[in-house]
Amino acid sequence: MNPEQSFNVQIWQAFIVFFSAIFTQNILLIYFLGLCSFVGVSKQLKTAVGLGMAVIFVMTSTCAINWFVYHYVLVPLHLEFYRFIIFIIIIAAFVQFIEMVIDRYSPVLYHNLGIFLPLITVNCAILGAVLFMVIREYTFIVSVGFGLGSGIGWFLAIMAMAGIRERLANDRIPRGLQGPGITLVIAGLMALAFIGFTGVLQQ
Amino acid sequence: MAVLNTTKKYAIEGIWNNNPIFRQVLGLCSTLAITNLVSNTAVMCAALVFTLAFSSATVSYLRNITPRNIRIMVETLIIAFYVIIVDVILKAYWPQMSSNLGPYVGLIITNCIVLGRTEACALSNPPGGAFLDGFFNGLGYSYILLIVATFREVLGMGTFLGMPVPYFSSAYFDRWIMMVMPPGAFFMLAIVVWVFRTIQHNKEEKTK
Numbered sequence: 001m002n003p004e005q006s007f008n009v010q011i012w013q014a015f016i017v018f019f020s021a022i023f024t025q026n027i028l029l030i031y032f033l034g035l036c037s038f039v040g041v042s043k044q045l046k047t048a049v050g051l052g053m054a055v056i057f058v059m060t061s062t063c064a065i066n067w068f069v070y071h072y073v074l075v076p077l078h079l080e081f082y083r084f085i086i087f088i089i090i091i092a093a094f095v096q097f098i099e100m101v102i103d104r105y106s107p108v109l110y111h112n113l114g115i116f117l118p119l120i121t122v123n124c125a126i127l128g129a130v131l132f133m134v135i136r137e138y139t140f141i142v143s144v145g146f147g148l149g150s151g152i153g154w155f156l157a158i159m160a161m162a163g164i165r166e167r168l169a170n171d172r173i174p175r176g177l178q179g180p181g182i183t184l185v186i187a188g189l190m191a192l193a194f195i196g197f198t199g200v201l202q203q
Numbered sequence: 204m205a206v207l208n209t210t211k212k213y214a215i216e217g218i219w220n221n222n223p224i225f226r227q228v229l230g231l232c233s234t235l236a237i238t239n240l241v242s243n244t245a246v247m248c249a250a251l252v253f254t255l256a257f258s259s260a261t262v263s264y265l266r267n268i269t270p271r272n273i274r275i276m277v278e279t280l281i282i283a284f285y286v287i288i289v290d291v292i293l294k295a296y297w298p299q300m301s302s303n304l305g306p307y308v309g310l311i312i313t314n315c316i317v318l319g320r321t322e323a324c325a326l327s328n329p330p331g332g333a334f335l336d337g338f339f340n341g342l343g344y345s346y347i348l349l350i351v352a353t354f355r356e357v358l359g360m361g362t363f364l365g366m367p368v369p370y371f372s373s374a375y376f377d378r379w380i381m382m383v384m385p386p387g388a389f390f391m392l393a394i395v396v397w398v399f400r401t402i403q404h405n406k407e408e409k410t411k
Binding site: 029030031032033034035036039040081082083084085088089092121123124125126127128131132135174175176177179180181182184185187188189191192195 | 225228229230231232235236275276279280283284286287290291305306309310312313314315381384385386387388389390392393396397398399400401403404
């Protein structure tokens with residue numbers, strides 16, 4: 001993608017990338033990122049929604065910040081191979097900062113969201129989205145669209161899963177399949193459903 | 204003799220009793236995605252075993268001088284250091300594989316199993332033990348994923364390591380396209396988890 005493209009084209013591209021990140025290229029169901037917390041934290045709808053919101057917010061912001069750092073610091077200095085370390089530090093620092101801000105200004109939000117924030121630092125979906133953004137050479141606007149879309153896609157998936165798992169709580173499931181086993185089966189069915197969106201968007 | 208015994212203990216813990224995948228259910232993210240081909244999975248698993256073993260050992264060496272409240276950051280950086288080594292080596296000597304794996308090599312950094320082992324074992328054990336723990340956890344993780352990858356490649360493409368398998372690659376066998384697609388990975392892993400957990404439950408009941 002070349003940087004001289006006009007603003008309108010970029011906005012349009014950002015829209016396409018945004019929707020494809022939610023539906024056809026869902027970061028969780030198609031790229032398997034963020035699976036650990038997806039299996040671990042999807043027992044209750046309330047906690048799942050909390051974590052999902054935190055992921056949307058952190059993913060969008062870190063995609064934007066890391067885009068600037070990568071293109072204006074790492075590329076000019078030829079330090080691209082350092083990107084893993086730099087990205088992970090930025091994500092961790094950002095999460096820490098947000099945690100302090102929320103703690104200071106909104107105790108209620110901190111109570112609901114705060115416990116999930118440290119978890120997010122090691123959520124593969126965040127680093128994954130940032131790395132995808134770099135590898136696919138998105139421009140800034142498209143990157144923000146991609147971050148937001150991926151976050152919302154992850155949020156939708158974990159919310160749906162938590163809803164299903166709450167209903168499953170009282171069902172009789174074979175012993176070996178309880179917990180992670182059944183979660184993976186449901187995730188597979190959800191992925192199958194999301195594959196139905198393939199072809200809706202042409203990139 | 205004592206060394207042999209501790210090795211055996213770590214091996215049983217990592218490979219069976221406390222297997223990262225069907226007991227701890229950690230670290231599925233980065234590796235499950237590339238189980239569609241056995242060769243990709245093997246390279247990825249080798250990278251993971253290397254990172255896990257050496258970062259556990261390093262964290263363990265530094266455990267007494269690492270301040271407690273910044274330990275997660277230190278651990279992450281140590282892991283990232285080893286992942287960069289793997290990434291650079293792959294890029295230099297095997298660019299084809301490096302582009303196949305895409306961002307997933309880098310994602311080993313945030314693979315929960317690596318951080319999980321350094322937190323659970325390396326922080327409280329000497330380097331030798333931590334190294335063994337990391338190594339055998341990596342092995343326990345790898346063989347499950349290789350099983351998943353084998354089924355996916357044979358059923359989905361009719362090949363194994365890129366070579367055609369008799370019958371499965373012939374015209375008589377309808378290839379399961381779904382196996383190569385993402386849902387196939389979820390279903391296959393669910394089945395593997397189910398089988399192994401059931402075996403484990405039965406064993407536990409017998410010993411009682």
